[in-house]
Amino acid sequence: VEAVAWTNEEGARFAPAMIASGVFAGVFSEEYGLSRADSDGKTIAEELDRIGYKGGLPCGGRSFRALFEAHIEQGPVLEAENKTIGAVSGIQGIRWFECTVSGSESHAGTTPMPARHDALVGAARIVDGIHTLAMSHAPDAVATVGRLLVYPGSTNVVPGSVFFSVDLRHPDDGVLKEMASELEAILNGITAGLKLSHDLHEIWYSEPVPFDPSCIASIRQAAEEGGYAYRDIVSGAGHDAGNIAKIAPTGMIFVPCAGGISHNEAESATPEDLAAGCNVLLRAVLAHASL
């Protein structure tokens, strides 16, 4: 049994995130990984040397039976359902889009309603349509418009254009593709109806990662044996386990966090839940080793 703490999981100082597990799994070259620099221009290679953490072993190219990773959920599901353990079935896929809806600027006092081409009314209906899109693929789909900018942005001017982001996620790549098609259909339908135009670009695609069925089964069995309330769950965020899943059987164990809050000073998990997570991690490793 080996324990690993992957370098630069978060990507807070060196972008992108999950570099070490990426190099280990062949997602990135070692040269690329070591040459990533922070905002002062210092590279990972230099900084590992400086703190004495560079080490002598090669990164990757080793065979092993399976990897199990433990993590807080970073979401509200386990806490809300009073479950101590989440057996993670996979990491959902992500598609990011940027969209601009265009109409024409006009005077809010002198332009009758039927003569308007109000880009914000169009964008508003699209935001609601994206919400409905996600709800229609319940329970696993999520969709978010997190950024939205209105031009020219004056109280007495009918908006001429609106820019917004779209974040679509689903654990099943087929459904995620379908959601992207539905997004286009929503945009086409709403902008045509209001005589607006639009421009949609996909700017990022991260494919879903399903975890290994035998690893998931070992986690379920470990939770069962430990007497912990558990459920299957999808990871909404990326993890090192997502890289390792490309080269070896991989599984993840979630425990609850207070209010689903993460990446925030208020992030919190109880000692009891963390102990349960560690126990399940141990039992899952042992159960999987005896398969």
Place this chain on the structure above:
Amino acid sequence: VEAVAWTNEEGARFAPAMIASGVFAGVFSEEYGLSRADSDGKTIAEELDRIGYKGGLPCGGRSFRALFEAHIEQGPVLEAENKTIGAVSGIQGIRWFECTVSGSESHAGTTPMPARHDALVGAARIVDGIHTLAMSHAPDAVATVGRLLVYPGSTNVVPGSVFFSVDLRHPDDGVLKEMASELEAILNGITAGLKLSHDLHEIWYSEPVPFDPSCIASIRQAAEEGGYAYRDIVSGAGHDAGNIAKIAPTGMIFVPCAGGISHNEAESATPEDLAAGCNVLLRAVLAHASL
């Protein structure tokens, strides 16, 4: 017959707009009007002195039979309907509101749809509701959300709060009041349904100004006699005539402008339409004088 060009109609250099007609009509004191300063601190009194335009006659306090003002429409209605003359029935009332809708920020990847309190989904439905509100009071109502700011404004964060402006206008004060009540009902209904909260403030109210029926009749008659296609129309913007209407019978004549565009270098009206407007102004003054 007297002709008047009111000082500071636009308010571009000295705020507020329409100061001279306001002083003439008793809306502002003369001291207030003369003491308005530009962004360099120069007052209207100083600048009128400097350019020799201060004059010796008192501002206001004179009796007269009626005032007629000619203007481009600043909107698209006359052009779209191929009318040369608009007999302005009045200046619409305006209510401005500022609203904040609040939910809670959360992770776009890990927060299931039913667990979200997405302030932008709420604001989007409200924007659409405000559009419907105006359409339900056709043809004279207009309603606009021109500014909208999303916090925190990140692609992968469910919006925690949204600020937006609301501009409601109608020529009838009773209807305008009703529209304001409906706005509150829309906000209450939508935010309650999504478990969001909201905060609505009225920040400006400008009451509607109906023009004098005998002045409107004289303008209609003048257009008729001149053989010009005409229609009654409401002014979406404020005008000096709106101040003068408080102290004397007042009317306004509109002519078309290209594409309804105003306050823009592209503002344009044809010589023929301007001549028609002048002819109607003359005929209306003569017709009203003989009442």
